[in-house]
Amino acid sequence: MLQEQSYWQRALRRRLSRRQALRLAAAGGITAVAAGSALACREEQAVEEAPPLVGPGPQDTTFEARPGGTYRAITTQDPPNLDPYLNTSFVSQTFIGGTVYSRLAKWATGPGIEPLSQAVGDAAEAWETPDGQVWTFKLRPNMKFHNKPPLNGRTLDAEDVKTSMERFMARSPNRGIFQTLVDRVEAIDPLTVRFTLKIPYVPFIDLMASPQLLWIFSKEANAGQIDTQKPEGVIGTGPWVLDKAQPSVSWEFTKNPEWYEVVQTRRGPQRLPFMDRLEFLVIGEYAQIMAQFLARNIHVFAPRNEDLAQIAQQVPDAQRLPGNPAWLLSFYYFGDTQDPNNLFRDVRMRRALSMALDRDGLIEAFGQVSRLKQQGFEINTGWNNTPIPWGDGGMFWWLDPKSPDMGPAGQWYRYDPAEARRLLQAAGYNNQEITFNFTTVIYGTTFDQFTEAQIPMLRNAGFNIRPNPQDYASQYITGTFAGRFSGLAYGYQTPFTSVDEYLFNMLHPQGTRYAQSRPNDPETVRLVEAQRVERDVNRRRELIREIQRRVSDQMWYVPSVMGRWGGMTFWHNFVRNWGSFITAGYGVYTETVTRYWLDLPETAAR
């Protein structure tokens, strides 16, 4: 009865809205309707709260799973290239790499498992390393390439892995990490491949599980006998088979009926993926994505935070899950801090900059956190540490700057412009003009507004800064980002795939981003090297936490909080297992979506 009542209340409200819309249309045309709608939406948001969650919630329903159906989602653009070795775009990595191809390892998902914390086998069944320097992988027997010519379902072997690594190191923009690490790769026998590294490197398995690096291609593809840039040449061993490629329309996949993972269900053992098809509509326009979700043409939607209330009102039976942002560091850096003429050589200058930032204020202003919480939405927020950002993918390693574990270094994160001014004075800063370098446009409007919002904070703390917006391609990425600038710089760090890449690249003199601030601390370098060879995960974690404390104390890189507020993802009410198998990054269609199932009647159009 209660449900009926609320249904009629909803229907009545919507009918009134339609009448209002028609009246507005008659009075002033469609523009007035648009304006009226915006006002009406704002009004509704102000007074109404999000409806309570519906459905089974984020629980593991694998045992009840029924196979079949088509899952529809979107991609905002076509994969720029169908060969994920030839570009670094997340679209190619996620929608081609992460569906069609396997890695040696992947990230475990499931109830209680922290995203990206446990590597498990993908193409490799098992691996061993006696010393962290020689790694031997045993491939799954009978793992087959998709049944498409010319491979026609042939079995994967060690030569495929070896030639993939060779091609990756010859051609991928991501090859730097392997070039510094890998000495040689050998196919020992058809099911055994051995990597010999130049140094002992314990996190090597993390790199093998990374969904941005070593996707496994066939030796024929690696030899150039198959054109991996054409849809017919996209042949891997992953859970999804590219079925239909229609650029600017859709990218469609069928399940790989021979994928290796089998789970127990009420109906007996069931091979994953559960769903028969995966379809990505290419929709770049936000309003169109929203329209398609409301019309139930797509099954999942992550709206902007300002639209959460409206979506929850409009689709009250939708299921929703708060999500964390991706692992991405926005930060200040100072160029050559070993240069005696660099103002930021003095640690007090760097600490003052950190204390000038009202991190919570910025998160509140840009993430609308309080308002959304008042409306009943759970929104996660966090501060980046340095150099480890907060976000999905690195939570296991990240040390909360607000926590007591930070020790005395936590004080430099406090927002205290008065103390910042005192530090500047103590450092002998006499109001010299400081060039503030940053780039615009490339990272989007919110990033640009966020950068602008920090400028008055810096000035309020006593920094005499001159903003210097730069063109991304010709000035920023080739000059400033490489450490060639004077003054102060702000931007995103490259989204690295593993915690070691943040540590090594930013803190070690041999790192690729070291020049951004040139930290001068032998003890930090020792700790960075030590965590690379520490085999006990908890001890390694403690080493990494200690690095964060040391670097925070010195503030070689001052972390900001751009984008450090979560959002909300909505699924229509028949999608199951969406909240129990969480991963982060580009491997989502292997690690997570293979376990989704659609709770629809057998006879429904699935």
Added chain:
Amino acid sequence: MQGYIVRRLLLMVPTLLGVTLFVFLLTRFTPADVVDRLTGEVGYQDEALKAQIREELGLNQGVLTQYFKWLGGVLHLDLGESFISGRDIWDELKNRVPVSVELGALAMLFSILFGIPIGVISAIRQDTWLDYLLRGGSILLLAVPVFFLAISVLAVGAWWFDWAPPSRYTAPWEDLQNNLAIMATPAIILGLALSGAKIRLTRTQMLEVLRQDYIRTAWAKGLSERVVILRHALRNALIPVVTVIGLQIPVLVAGAVILENIFLLPGVGRYLVQSAASFDYPVVQGITLLIATVVVLSNLVVDLSYAALDPRVRY
């Protein structure tokens, strides 16, 4: 007439060459570099890889060498391969041109069928409430940007009517009903945007023609309003309108670029936007050449149509 056509066609050659050279140089001298795009932030310091990619793409050669090589390909109907996707540009365009042509044709047809009659009605009911309403409407159509109209339609449809346009394009020969369903909304929106100018111009021209002596003579002969308006007045009033139709081809292309993106049509405009954003030079060059050819040819067609509409015009 034949001599005129030949002269115009010959004049197209330097025009198109000028366009190709201008666009080629523009893409090569912008500060952005497609190789930086391909290597991304991760590989931007890998100079060896960047040199390798430059060589693979032929970007290590001189600019004029690159231009003439590309031009040689164009003469053989080979537009080359996309720097980003590695796929053949001509193959891609073959799939996309029909989509854009269909959208453009439907939009133009709608704008003619909608704009000209409205303009005529507005003229023959001059200074009545209907005229004021139609004139106001035409000014509104001229003033409202096409993207705003499109997004308003989407938003109103979604919020109030749970409606969304079809999300998956199908060719007319595969499923005509679905094709028209997905084409209708963008074609009407683009047609409305194009019809504002037509309404205004048709009205003005009709008012001018209706004051001519021969129209007074036609009334005096006792001809019906339908015959006077449609047979005697409209034909002469349409000559400048036809010019405007020709001049609207670039507007049509620009509108199509926006609407193809909003309404999920896999047309040339969408391809152009994607390619320009990723500095995919050969694609941008190929599409620009295609659009330039269409615009130049449409101007020729407009000029030739004068002769058909006005017997006094001879070439």
